[in-house]
Amino acid sequence: MDFSFLVSGILSITWQQAVMYVVGAVLIYLAIEKGFEPSLLMPMGFGAILVNLPLSGVINQTSEALGETAGIIEWLFEIGIEASEAMPILLFIGIGAMIDFGPLLSNPKLFLCGAAAQAGIFLTIIIAVVLGFDLKDAASIGIIGAADGPTSILVSQTLGSNYIGAIAVAAYSYMALVPIIQPFAIKLVTTKKERAMRMPYKPQGVTRRMRILFPIVVSVIAGLVAPSSVALVGFLMFGNLIRECGVLESLSKTAQNDLANLITLLLGITIAASMKADQFVQPATIMIMCLGLVAFVLDSMVGVIFVKILNIFTPHNKINPMVGAAGISAFPMSSRVIEKLGQEADPQNHLLMHAAAANVSGQIASVVAGGVVLQFFANMG
DSSP: OOOHHHHHHHHTOOHHHHHHHHHHHHHHHHHHTSOSSHHHHHHHHHHHHHHTSTTOTTSOEEETTTEEEOOHHHHHHIIIIITTOHHHHHHHHHHHHHOOOHHHHHOGGGHHHHHHTTHHHHHHHHHHHHTTOOHHHHHHHHGGGGOOHHHHHHHHHHTTOSOHHHHHHHHHHHHHTHHHHHHHHHHHSOOHHHHTOOOOOOOOOOOHHHHHHHHHHHHHHHHHHOGGGHHHHHHHHHHHHHHHSSSOHHHHHHIIIIIHHHHHHHHHHHGGGGOOHHHHSSHHHHHHHHHHHHHHHHHHHHHHHHHHHHHHHOTTSOOOTHHHHTTSSOTTHHHHHHHHHHHHHOTTOOOHHHHHHHHHHHHHHHHHHHHHHHHHHTTOO
């Protein structure tokens, strides 16, 4: 029996493709063994292996005998991400249905934490430009700091970045590593005494009417301020409206579970189409991973520093500075980190509800920031 075709296939593997097999294996390991964003990193890792097999049938191929044949992963990428950004946008319906804005509506002051914690995005854009990335790539890299994978994918795709795969991997990897990254960043800018600051939780009544009006009002305001954010904010708020309206309970549960899980699974394996070896294995990928980490650290640090400044002007209603770091979009991981750090400093210190309020404000702020980035950079070279 002639096995020359097998030998030929093995010999045609490039060293860059071999590197991608390792990258794929690492992502699968992190997903399964460490539990880091398994619903995304596992299909992303497996997809990275599939698209880098020689003459892989999951991406478009051209041959003399058959002409051009369509690969399923590349087709999904072209239809679900490249043509309309449908997958990341539809995922926001599920995310919105999961979020309870009640704690935030009880303490609207914490809206400011979500806004402040997006500063890392814009600071990282500046750093990326200084390092030589063009404006659209720099903007796409900076949005990693949104701590929101779907937003990172949508912005990088819409702006036509050359590094969509690396940005997606960085965004989701660092989201999974929030419990490791944030404590380091927070401790750099806080003392134990500050981390031990107690905040009594006195929830104010949030009426059903307020919960229903909130997603509508936010969508309208965001659309007027940053029209490019309408798809992001609108679908997030639509999901929340399904949750809060009280007459679509079965659809709310479907959006939170079946829809979100299915879209997440497909998004993970589909984004692998942008992880082809010739595009991914390059020095810029390492720089993007480093800049993504910088963005996450800056988000957390700026959030903390902002609250410290805010406390100077509101001495009778102080916020624990760590709550400012929860203003990133990584929900609910970031709020859990704040609760844990607070209890390490003082076992009787419970900050979870305050941190959760800042965390959900970060969900809104991150998609608005994504819209602002799109609005500002879409027509720039």
